[in-house]
Amino acid sequence: MVHSQRIEPAPGQESVWDYPRPPRLEDTNKHIQIIFNGVTIADTHSAKRVLETSHPPVYYIPPADIKMEYLRLTAQSSFCEWKGRAGYYTIGVGEKEVQNAGWFYPDPTPAFESMKDYVAFYAHVMDSCYVNDEKAQPQPGNFYGGWVTNDIVGPFKGAPGSWGW
Template sequence: MIRPQRIEPGPGQESVWDYPRPPRLEETNKHIQVIFNRVTIADTHRAKRVLETSHPPSYYIPPEDIKMEYLIQSPQSSFCEWKGNADYYTVRVGEKQAQNSAWYYPNPTPAFASIKDHVAFYAHLMDACYVNGEKVQPQPGNFYGGWVTSDIVGPFKGGLGSWGW
């Protein structure tokens, strides 16, 4: 396995290569917003973020800070070795929808119990996602759900040639 060359973080930046494995869960008071079809469907200062080696943070938003009427339960599911079984939502606002564009853990593992029912969104399927007013870039590859901002440096898992990391 070839480990990629770590980008040295500048002042105020974090390197995803300094994040732990297994991942760490932490609270954040950063302003998180999710926009879909011109509607702000999530807006919070109470998100939790998951930090894992080589991945930009995934943000989990409490359901109380989401307009849940726009989320429709999906039959999609997946498994994370750290967090457990995930269920998915399709986001629909008006005539526009994004299938399987958000996920949550109804019964997470004990280490991640505090994200129970919190929802994470794939940035590439939303119109825009913001962290403290900065529009995020989706984690490369459209498989993982990390959000890339200017204060996070990689390289990031998910991009071309990164599957062997």
């Protein structure tokens, strides 16, 4: 049973098994930075995070705090039953480019309206992603976009053997 595998959080930590389903959107003033090909493409204290059972937080950054000149809209889209239809960006800095490395919701569902056009990034394709100066690790499996930091405990969806949860 999944909950028997739950890691008990220490003081100052959160368990992803305490996050809700459907997911919750909340503001965070944590310092979020994203570096790609040596350039800081995002730097904010005004991110939002989506918290969902079994997933580390996904950070969404306001476009005003992103160097949008490095992002190019693609034809890729996907659908989330909670947030709606997502659009994607290719990120290019210098000679380095990664397709569909960031995503956003141009017309989110009412519960997620406040994150309209905010952009989330896959950590595994960036040079580094930081939460309060701690380098975040990508959510296991590279399918989901959560960021793992020392204040989050799992186990996390996406790790080997977790697909049946």
